[in-house]
Amino acid sequence: MAPELALSFSVVSVIEDVLQTHGSRLSDIHLASRKAEEASSRRNEAAGWLRKTVGGKDIPDEPTEEDFRIALRSGIVLCNALNKIQPGALPKVVEVPCDSVIIPDGAALSAYQYFENVRNFLVTVEEMGLPTFEVSDLEQGGKSSRIVNCVLALKCYSEWKLGGKNGSWKYGGNPKPPTNAKPPILRKISEPFMRSLSKGITLGDKDGLLNYISTNSEGGSIPSLNLLIREILSDKKQEEIPIVVESLLSKVMEEFEQRLLIQQEMFKTTQDYKALPEAEDSNVKSACNGEEMEEDEDVEVKQKECDDAKYNVDEEPNSQNFKQLELFQHQNENVQELKMMVHQTKTGMQVLQHKYQEDMIYLSKHLHGLASAASGYQKILEENRKLYNQLQDLKGNIRVYCRVRPSKGAQPNHQCPVSNIDEGSISLIVPSKHGKDGKKTFNFNRVFGPSSTQAEVFSDTQPLIRSVLDGFNVCIFAYGQTGSGKTHTMSGPDNYTEETVGVNYRALKDLFHLSEQRKDTIHYDISVQMLEIYNEQVRDLLTTDSANKRLEIRNSSHNGINVPDANLVPVSSTSEVLNLMNLGQKNRAVSATAMNDRSSRSHSCLTVHVQGRELASGNSLRGCIHLVDLAGSERVDKSEVTGDRLKEAQHINKSLAALGDVIASLAQKQSHVPYRNSKLTQLLQDSLGGQAKTLMFVHVSPEPDAIGETISTLKFAERVSTIELGAARANKDSSEVKELKEQIASLKAASARKDGELEQFHQSANSITETPKSKSQLSSIARSPTSSHGNRKPPREDSSSTVEDKKRATRKLTKRGSLEPLEIRNSPPWSYHAEENGDEDNKELVSGDSLGKSTKKRNDGLSTENNHVGDCDTESKRSSSPMLSPTFLSDPSKICTEVATTNDCDELELATSESSESDKSWQSHAHVPKTTSLSNGVAARTKKSAHPRETKNQENRSTIPSLSPSSSRRQPTVVSQQRKHLQAKRRTGNAK
Numbered sequence: 001m002a003p004e005l006a007l008s009f010s011v012v013s014v015i016e017d018v019l020q021t022h023g024s025r026l027s028d029i030h031l032a033s034r035k036a037e038e039a040s041s042r043r044n045e046a047a048g049w050l051r052k053t054v055g056g057k058d059i060p061d062e063p064t065e066e067d068f069r070i071a072l073r074s075g076i077v078l079c080n081a082l083n084k085i086q087p088g089a090l091p092k093v094v095e096v097p098c099d100s101v102i103i104p105d106g107a108a109l110s111a112y113q114y115f116e117n118v119r120n121f122l123v124t125v126e127e128m129g130l131p132t133f134e135v136s137d138l139e140q141g142g143k144s145s146r147i148v149n150c151v152l153a154l155k156c157y158s159e160w161k162l163g164g165k166n167g168s169w170k171y172g173g174n175p176k177p178p179t180n181a182k183p184p185i186l187r188k189i190s191e192p193f194m195r196s197l198s199k200g201i202t203l204g205d206k207d208g209l210l211n212y213i214s215t216n217s218e219g220g221s222i223p224s225l226n227l228l229i230r231e232i233l234s235d236k237k238q239e240e241i242p243i244v245v246e247s248l249l250s251k252v253m254e255e256f257e258q259r260l261l262i263q264q265e266m267f268k269t270t271q272d273y274k275a276l277p278e279a280e281d282s283n284v285k286s287a288c289n290g291e292e293m294e295e296d297e298d299v300e301v302k303q304k305e306c307d308d309a310k311y312n313v314d315e316e317p318n319s320q321n322f323k324q325l326e327l328f329q330h331q332n333e334n335v336q337e338l339k340m341m342v343h344q345t346k347t348g349m350q351v352l353q354h355k356y357q358e359d360m361i362y363l364s365k366h367l368h369g370l371a372s373a374a375s376g377y378q379k380i381l382e383e384n385r386k387l388y389n390q391l392q393d394l395k396g397n398i399r400v401y402c403r404v405r406p407s408k409g410a411q412p413n414h415q416c417p418v419s420n421i422d423e424g425s426i427s428l429i430v431p432s433k434h435g436k437d438g439k440k441t442f443n444f445n446r447v448f449g450p451s452s453t454q455a456e457v458f459s460d461t462q463p464l465i466r467s468v469l470d471g472f473n474v475c476i477f478a479y480g481q482t483g484s485g486k487t488h489t490m491s492g493p494d495n496y497t498e499e500t501v502g503v504n505y506r507a508l509k510d511l512f513h514l515s516e517q518r519k520d521t522i523h524y525d526i527s528v529q530m531l532e533i534y535n536e537q538v539r540d541l542l543t544t545d546s547a548n549k550r551l552e553i554r555n556s557s558h559n560g561i562n563v564p565d566a567n568l569v570p571v572s573s574t575s576e577v578l579n580l581m582n583l584g585q586k587n588r589a590v591s592a593t594a595m596n597d598r599s600s601r602s603h604s605c606l607t608v609h610v611q612g613r614e615l616a617s618g619n620s621l622r623g624c625i626h627l628v629d630l631a632g633s634e635r636v637d638k639s640e641v642t643g644d645r646l647k648e649a650q651h652i653n654k655s656l657a658a659l660g661d662v663i664a665s666l667a668q669k670q671s672h673v674p675y676r677n678s679k680l681t682q683l684l685q686d687s688l689g690g691q692a693k694t695l696m697f698v699h700v701s702p703e704p705d706a707i708g709e710t711i712s713t714l715k716f717a718e719r720v721s722t723i724e725l726g727a728a729r730a731n732k733d734s735s736e737v738k739e740l741k742e743q744i745a746s747l748k749a750a751s752a753r754k755d756g757e758l759e760q761f762h763q764s765a766n767s768i769t770e771t772p773k774s775k776s777q778l779s780s781i782a783r784s785p786t787s788s789h790g791n792r793k794p795p796r797e798d799s800s801s802t803v804e805d806k807k808r809a810t811r812k813l814t815k816r817g818s819l820e821p822l823e824i825r826n827s828p829p830w831s832y833h834a835e836e837n838g839d840e841d842n843k844e845l846v847s848g849d850s851l852g853k854s855t856k857k858r859n860d861g862l863s864t865e866n867n868h869v870g871d872c873d874t875e876s877k878r879s880s881s882p883m884l885s886p887t888f889l890s891d892p893s894k895i896c897t898e899v900a901t902t903n904d905c906d907e908l909e910l911a912t913s914e915s916s917e918s919d920k921s922w923q924s925h926a927h928v929p930k931t932t933s934l935s936n937g938v939a940a941r942t943k944k945s946a947h948p949r950e951t952k953n954q955e956n957r958s959t960i961p962s963l964s965p966s967s968s969r970r971q972p973t974v975v976s977q978q979r980k981h982l983q984a985k986r987r988t989g990n991a992k
């Protein structure tokens with residue numbers, strides 16, 4: 001802001017200076033006396049006005065300069081005069097000056113009070129725009145002209161005011177300057193300026209100058225400027241005048257320049273004062289930042305500086321400084337207020353912080369509680385899952401685990417149909433025909449997402465595998481669309497590592513590990529078979545020539561070996577297993593299809609047989625695990641196969657459809673389960689329908705174009721999970737049962753020996769009696785189960801076995817130990833399966849109501865594939881023969897067996913009340929695998945089927961009394977009587 005320049009100076013002083021420079025003085029021209037006269041006259045006038053205005057008795061009529069100064073020194077007269085003409089202009093006037101004599105330090109106090117009065121007066125006068133003086137003018141004297149000027153200006157103002165403010169104010173200043181007026185400039189008084197003030201004339205103030213001139217013109221006491229200059233120049237020589245005028249002008253110019261400089265300095269000082277409040281602001285900010293104490297000190301220092309400045313200003317009265325100070329004080333008050341607010345805010349913040357901390361503690365406690373509740377919830381969930389699994393185990397449900405393969409590469413614009421994977425459920429987005437996609441959720445025992453590792457997948461399977469060592473049968477099979485990851489789960493990828501190896505290897509590793517741990521209590525023998533079903537043919541994967549060899553499946557064999565002709569390789573370490581698996585994998589039929597580069601074209605089954613013997617008790621147990629990697633179902637249009645591949649695909653799909661039928665029958669608890677419709681279902685029969693623990697891994701591909709197959713796969717899997725197989729049972733034999741089995745084996749051996757003798761006897765008798773029967777028929781009748789397959793080892797000869805032994809064994813097997821009559825039947829294995837497993841087809845095969853009528857309705861597939869069926873036919877034909885086997889003569893128990901066989905082919909069943917295993921072993925004793933020894937004997941089993949046809953047939957069964965060897969000769973009669981009796985009974989039944 002440019003300062004308003006009040007360039008006032010005394011013309012007289014300037015002229016005086018110029019005259020001095022030129023060696024002459026105003027006094028020379030009587031200026032001094034005139035000045036003195038003028039000063040005294042003006043002083044008298046001022047004193048008179050003051051006396052008149054405030055009644056100051058201390059002011060003489062014609063005071064000297066000193067009198068005048070002393071009279072006004074306290075400032076009281078001046079303040080009162082000012083208050084008189086401008087009431088309230090000075091609210092505080094120290095009226096009674098302290099007596100400096102009576103009161104100690106009174107002088108100092110008085111000086112201070114004078115100073116206060118005079119300062120207040122000067123400030124007000126300054127604000128009114130009237131000429132002022134310096135405090136020192138009053139205290140030190142010598143400069144009273146300025147005081148006189150000021151008083152006369154007041155007088156002038158008073159008169160102007162009393163005159164009703166008519167006309168313009170002669171001093172030109174604003175008598176009541178607005179408070180927001182620009183701050184006046186602090187003036188540093190130079191000597192010439194002081195002098196000019198004494199004259200009360202300002203050049204910058206045109207009115208003032210005019211007033212001065214007019215006043216002096218009117219008063220006549222002071223010559224006008226014109227006159228003054230003329231008077232100065234009058235005594236000058238002509239040639240001196242230009243020089244004097246020139247120096248006069250240059251002096252005026254110099255004075256101007258000096259004034260300008262002073263004004264600029266004053267302006268700068270004003271700016272510095274203005275900067276003070278800003279510094280205060282920054283102090284406030286610093287205080288907010290916690291530096292309050294330091295800043296307080298700073299403020300105090302600044303306050304002190306300002307006070308000093310105030311004092312200095314007091315010394316050089318300047319309304320601008322006072323305004324600045326007031327402003328500063330105001331700002332200081334604001335700062336204090338702000339500080340208070342900051343303090344309050346800070347306190348508030350502290351309270352809030354405290355509350356916040358309390359809240360945080362409360363929340364953290366709450367959170368802790370929630371976390372523990374959540375972990376408890378998790379535990380409960382886990383517990384629930386376990387209980388659910390246990391319940392399922394008790395019910396014998398097939399467990400179903402679902403695994404989603406990772407996507408093969410990114411498929412832009414295609415959304416993965418798998419929308420959500422939970423621990424026990426998987427949700428799919430199912431596209432609908434109407435455009436709006438639906439959501440379908442499937443629940444399983446466990447669901448593994450694409451990121452699940454092989455180890456994670458195996459961890460849930462582990463307990464199941466371990467139960468094999470406790471004598472359970474376990475089946476794990478992988479199901480799913482082609483390329484969905486079945487082989488990956490079961491075997492691992494092609495170049496497998498320790499981490500990526502599949503369930504098969506891990507299972508065996510675990511088995512070996514556990515058997516090693518238990519070696520002090522149980523001795524385990526572990527052996528492995530590896531098969532595949534390719535184009536409905538069972539092939540051994542552990543031989544190189546297996547491609548040409550068709551193997552038989554014999555369900556419910558006594559030792560759990562369903563394919564006895566396949567290689568059974570004993571193993572003792574995982575590396576051996578790995579080698580075998582590699583061999584099997586190499587032999588497995590795979591080929592590239594459009595869906596999978598290495599598509600398995602067959603169902604593969606790795607079977608691990610475990611035989612355990614408890615070292616302390618001698619008890620034995622037997623468990624086996626089937627690890628089945630099914631061939632993938634495929635849509636032939638999609639897999640683009642032709643020729644042999646197409647044929648393979650058709651076989652695969654057919655066998656999987658058969659599996660679906662079996663699952664559906666089991667799920668609906670139907671009495672007939674069509675196991676025999678495919679080799680696959682035949683192989684899995686024990687696992688799906690027996691007392692095994694079964695787990696299915698269902699695999700799905702995440703690709704959107706596989707959604708159809710994915711949905712049908714998951715629906716199928718859900719159905720599988722509803723199947724209840726009944727609680728699994730361990731295959732454990734006590735030592736007593738074992739002993740009995742051994743006895744049975746020895747009896748069988750004895751029986752075989754007798755068979756031989758019988759054959760010889762028969763031959764000799766034949767030649768004597770010329771029987772009508774052919775030789776083959778007789779040998780067929782005489783054929784014992786053990787001799788039906790020539791590829792087995794003959795039973796061990798046991799000379800100690802007698803007929804009594806056999807009878808005892810039979811009685812023992814009734815468990816009750818009584819000698820109650822037993823039904824003893826000899827039957828081919830398929831008959832057992834038919835009844836045991838509710839296989840209607842097979843029941844029909846063997847049903848018939850008369851002797852010799854072995855029948856008829858026959859499943860084509862079975863008739864060609866099952867040797868047992870052929871056996872039955874033979875047996876049936878044989879049964880129609882009126883001839884009795886010579887065996888009857890030598891072995892009564894054989895007779896009974898024979899009778900049952902010939903009489904009722906559809907009832908052919910082994911009965912044992914001791915163990916279901918016994919009967920199974922009996923049925924299958926003809927199919928003992930190469931590596932196992934025979935341990936079967938004759939066993940009897942009470943019939944348990946409630947089938948109506950069986951009930952009917954039961955009536956036809958012969959009740960065989962215990963026979964002693966001595967009665968053997970009567971046997972034909974007994975037998976014929978028996979037959980007659982049965983026939984009669986049957987006829988009666990039919991008539992009814």
Ligand SMILES: Nc1ncnc2c1ncn2[C@@H]1O[C@H](COP(=O)(O)OP(=O)(O)OP(=O)(O)O)[C@@H](O)[C@H]1O
Pocket residue numbers: 404405406450480481482483484485486487488489493494596598599600601630631632633699
């Ligand atoms: N969980 C997985 N992680 C990584 N790769 C996988 C996974 N599952 C499958 N794959 C890969 O997907 C491809 C197809 O898998 P795989 O051969 O196991 O399918 P499949 O169901 O056995 O097929 P097919 O029925 O035709 O034999 C393979 O390259 C396999 O390595």
